[in-house]
Amino acid sequence: MATISDVAKLAGLSVSTVSRVINNSPHVSSKKRNLVKAAMTELGYVPRPAARQLRGSKTNTIAVTIPRIVNPFFAYLVDAIERVLDEQGYSTLIVQTFGRPEEEVTALNLLKNQQVDGVILCSIENSWAVIGAYQKYGKIVLVNEYLKEKDVPVIRSNQYKGFYMATSFLYDQGYRKIAYATGRKNIVITERGEDFDSDRFAGFQDSLNEHQLRFNRQWLFTGAHTFEDGRKILQQILTLNVRPDVLIAGSDEVAMGVVQEAERCKIDVPSAIGVLGVDDQPMSANLKIPLSTVQQPVKRMGQAAAEVMLKQISGTETSTETVFELKVIKRASA
Incomplete structure (x- = not known):
């Protein structure tokens, strides 16, 4: 079984740097972070949860996946999500997938490793066979996306x-x-x-x-x-x-x-x-x-997604699906 030392050796970095990447420290360059991720993937290395997490305590952090933060729709969606979470004392960890399935799995592995309490997926890059397997590790909510499976809360528009x-x-x-x-x-x-x-x-x-x-x-x-x-x-x-x-x-x-x-x-x-x-x-x-x-209704969708996630974490029963209506706005271009 691979160790953190094996990851450091393959990445050509120190064990402390690898540790900082695993713990999502902001003080690591994107180049080094990518080297560590590549080494972990190649070796099949999965970090063990911290002792605190093994005892079952919460992280008060929610991961949110989006394809591109520069897309204004997702920027406003994340803003709405983060405002609700912040009011309840939660931090938000943004994961840009750039449309790559492996980056979505990286976010889901944060849940598996008990580094976050839940994951809100704003864009789906993998099949439900991949995503659904992570439900046993924590809470997952879909917003702005949906699949035929109904055993996960979905916030969407019609x-x-x-x-x-x-x-x-x-x-x-x-x-x-x-x-x-x-x-x-x-x-x-x-x-x-x-x-x-x-x-x-x-x-x-x-x-x-x-x-x-x-x-x-x-x-x-x-x-x-x-x-x-x-x-x-x-x-x-x-x-x-x-x-x-x-x-x-x-x-x-x-x-x-x-x-x-x-x-x-x-x-x-x-x-x-x-x-x-x-x-x-x-x-x-x-x-x-x-x-x-x-x-x-991007703001309402983001707020609803955050609220459903918080209810899930607290053990409160929530509806399986929330559907908002769309509206055509007539202006000069058509």
Whole structure:
């Protein structure tokens, strides 16, 4: 069985440095932290919980996983979570996964090693077979994500209904060729209520079908997360023989990139191409061309996730699922 000394030797660092990484000390460079994590993974090393933790005392710390802290949606979500936890004397440990499954496992291992009392997952990178195995070590809450398994508290919004309404709104605005962007690499259709991205796309498709609109596969854009991704999407649209007349951008961040690139290319928004974002970030209303968007109740979702986590820790029974409704906000971009 590997020891902390083995980890230090493989990483080329001192045992004290490895110890600081294991105990989440802030005084370690990201380079050294990554070396230690890589060595632990290679050796299969799992740190033993401190004696205090073995006695069953709480850490009063909750880990929160997000893909990217620079995404305003997740920044506001974490802010809402952290404010509730702070009021109750809890600290928050933010883990950015960058969309990598192994980083999510790193956060879950904090629970396994009793370094945190619970984990709030704001974005899922692993299957439930992986995530669910950690429930025996402590409390897990999902927010802004959901899977078909119902044995874990879920705080989510009604993605199906929101995207159905968004697509119908665009139809009512006169658009007929509607493009769709998502952050996922692919979309797998499941039964409604089982998967975040599947629900979004199903709402979109059902509205198209109801209005007898045809969806062109060339109008599906995947892996879109950032402002720069939005700019690239517009450039791809300009190469198409048959162009969409509006885009559901998947996030306000992506939508803003599309709008700015359209402005740079002297393409009029919304007459040449309309753009609909998702989230209703505060800056969306203050752009040169204010952004039409699907408003998500991010503050209420974050507060609810923190409150459910605290109830779980205290042993209070909680509801399995809390669902918030979305709202279409009409502005100038569509």
